[in-house]
Amino acid sequence: MTKAHSGRRRVCSPRTIPRLSDLTRGAPLSTETPPRRAGFRQRLSTGTTIRSKAVAGVTALLLPLAAMVGLAGPAEAATSATATYVKKSDWGTGFEGQWTVKNTGTTALSSWTIEWDFPAGTAVGSAWDATVTGSGTHWTAKNLSWNGSVAPGASISFGFNGTGSGSPSGCKLNGASCDGGSVPGDNAPSAPGTPTASLITDTSAKLTWAAATDDKGIKNYDVLRGGTKVATVTGTTYTDSALTAGTDYSYTVRARDTADQTGPVSGSVAVRTTGGGTTPPPGDKINLGYFTNWGTYGRNYHVKNLVTSGSASKITHINYAFGNVQGGKCTIGDAYADYDKAYTADQSVDGVADTWDQPLRGNFNQLRKLKAKYPNIKVLWSFGGWTWSGGFGAAAQNPAAFAQSCYDLVEDPRWADVFDGIDIDWEYPNACGLTCDTSGPAALKNLSTALRTKFGANNLVTAAITADGSDGGKIDAADYAGAAQSMDWYNVMTYDFFGAWAAKGPTAPHSPLTSYTGIPQAGFTAADAIAKLKAKGVPAKKLLLGIGFYGRGWTGVTQSAPGGTATGAAQGTYEAGIEDYKVLKSSCPATGTIAGTAYAHCGTNWWSYDTPATVVSKMTWAKNQGLGGAFFWEFSGDTTNGELVSAINSGLR
Known part of the structure; x- marks a missing residue:
């Protein structure tokens, strides 16, 4: 007798699962057999393949990888350290630079952040063994999870390819001089309060949030729309303009401290601009x-x-x-x-x-x-x-x-x-x-x-x-x-x-x-x-x-x-x-x-x-x-x- 059967079809295509080696070197993803499609028959089946544990495999694989590429935790115990820079090669339109952090004290350095300025026209391209970000002519490098700890007398280096030909200035190591001396601890700021929206028009919305806290002080806030940074402000309000009428947006905020460390993002607030209307559905169906x-x-x-x-x-x-x-x-x-x-x-x-x-x-x-x-x-x-x-x-x-x-x-x-x-x-x-x-x-x-x-x-x-x-x-x-x-x-x-x-x-x-x-x-x-x-x-x-x-x-x-x-x-x-x-x-x-x-x-x-x-x-x-x-x-x-x-x-x- 034919089995009763009218459950939704769920076709799983060959599932692509990232290998750790692929993810770390940017290679194409590998392919393996997919899990069973979910939601499928009304009939009773004893031979259907159960969904594989591929999802768990990806999750287990990605968690340690995410840790490898994420920002290091804040510096903790005080010690002494230096940061020195060398231009390893120069090909006219670009160069390879290298920073070296050396622990000159007697206490282990648990993490490091180097800040410096380049003259206009000089910028960092790709980097390795550190997370490097820039804002205008100011650059910040933070350790990865595996190279943040520097034992007394030890050193760690990271490099990057740059454009232009300038030399760095104004170097700071964990907020102190790169020439040596005491390296202070500095915790990342807290999350700001969830923003509230007001004065919403067809093309703009005002956001207001409670201030974040930090042991060294808050420098400014990044405002993110749909996960993408749209502004950096010093206060706790921001008006986003040039929006589209009748459109849904989502905003979060994160704080930066005086060492330019970013904290966690706030909760999100949904905003829908006025006007615009909506695309009509097919009748009322x-x-x-x-x-x-x-x-x-x-x-x-x-x-x-x-x-x-x-x-x-x-x-x-x-x-x-x-x-x-x-x-x-x-x-x-x-x-x-x-x-x-x-x-x-x-x-x-x-x-x-x-x-x-x-x-x-x-x-x-x-x-x-x-x-x-x-x-x-x-x-x-x-x-x-x-x-x-x-x-x-x-x-x-x-x-x-x-x-x-x-x-x-x-x-x-x-x-x-x-x-x-x-x-x-x-x-x-x-x-x-x-x-x-x-x-x-x-x-x-x-x-x-x-x-x-x-x-x-x-x-x-x-x-x-x-x-x-x-x-x-x-x-x-x-x-x-x-x-x-x-x-x-x-x-x-x-x-x-x-x-x-x-x-x-x-x-x-x-x-x-x-x-x-x-x-x-x-x-x-x-x-x-x-x-x-x-x-x-x-x-x-x-x-x-x-x-x-x-x-x-x-x-x-x-x-x-x-x-x-x-x-x-x-x-x-x-x-x-x-x-x-x-x-x-x-x-x-x-x-x-x-x-x-x-x-x-x-x-x-x-x-x-x-x-x-x-x-x-x-x-x-x-x-x-x-x-x-x-x-x-x-x-x-x-x-x-x-x-x-x-x-x-x-x-x-």
Whole structure:
């Protein structure tokens, strides 16, 4: 008997994991087998590969590396030391310089900072064995984590390539003369208070914050907009001008002490300028797409692609997938992709490269930049999915604690302005997915109620849910109507009904809109799922129709029409039996349609997938049903010019 199956497709491309040696020398990243895609079938599967520990590997790898490239801690015990400079070579237009720190005292030097001035026209380029920064003609070098300690009588050197030909002057070592003598301790300043915004207009906003503290005194403050420094001021107020009307911004502040040490950044404040309006959505309908954190690896799909494809101007919402659910709590899914990956200028939404010291990088920062360009777009953080749904059982035992953990993570000051709410992808409440859940029919309602209570009326709370409309199926296993009272909408996963996990077939469309003669399982259609949810009391406007941007296929098929036998799964780029629409439209063009979905027979392969034409017809059906709109899994399966996103957009109007 064919297994029940309509969970969201989660295709993981070959995952790129940085090797330590690659990261330290700037070499291309290596590639290894990806983790299992999250969120996938409604059927019970015992052979599905569990998501690998690649994320943990990246995290463990990056933490020590981050320590290697970060700023050293402040100097501690007083000692005596000197700093001397030598120009090792000079080629006319540039030179190689070297500083040497020598401990001339009897107490170990725990860290060092050298400051000097170059004449105009002379500047530092690349540096090694130190972190070197400049402000005008003033330069500062700080030790790395591994060379900050200098024992009595020992010395440490670092070098750099420079332009121009000038010599340094005004040298200071940890705030004292470089010629020797006592080297004082100096702690970094504290974080300033979280800024508050006032006098907000179409083009400007005034920021005010509480002063930071420092043992030697505060010199000035850096004001950061979206993680990028926009000003350095001596007071505790700043008015940012030349902003865009009707646009969202995020600000933080960090202090600098008299030795030019920077402290931690403050909490962030979100600012939306007045005027401007927003890009109107397609009528009053939702057009939501999933963006996967792992897509930034082997698939090489980034937030910027939403702009270059034209999709960003046609969507209303993004679900960022996935956060994990562990021990009954919301946790980070992939720290490197989420907020640590440094984007180059050509990959970045606004064409500006990330810097090593900005407080937020990765996809989160790119989403922040996207929202600045398209302020109508709302972003939700989706937790769970096919592979990570096992944690919801523990969450259901203490819904309030789960909701608190999710709120604390989504509203973390580093990225609170990025997200407009939370989506949970539980596959499946009180039913079987990758694992079987026995939390009871009321578990989803209890969890939804706790999330709404914690996130409040100003945040979105949504869920991706089963589309198993069979008698006694997964929709019947939980109180979806009760849970809907706390939800803004449901993403009904009306795809993945049939696929090559049934290796010998029969071939069938994986996303049938309606039933047809010979369908392998009654109730496995979008129409059946929507009808059952409505009958249970879920409002139509809270239901979104799901579209898969991929196809499912078999090989060894001789029959062109659905219902043929097969020998196994057709070959796919990332996973057997699955292929992106952008590939299938050319490699195996559609030869027919059934139940509102296209299918194709090419050679011995048989595929089913949605095309722009079938998507438009499904959108017409969704409007006639009074649904709230549509959603899709996921952006990277579309063409570079966003054919399927455009079809959803035009179909919903």
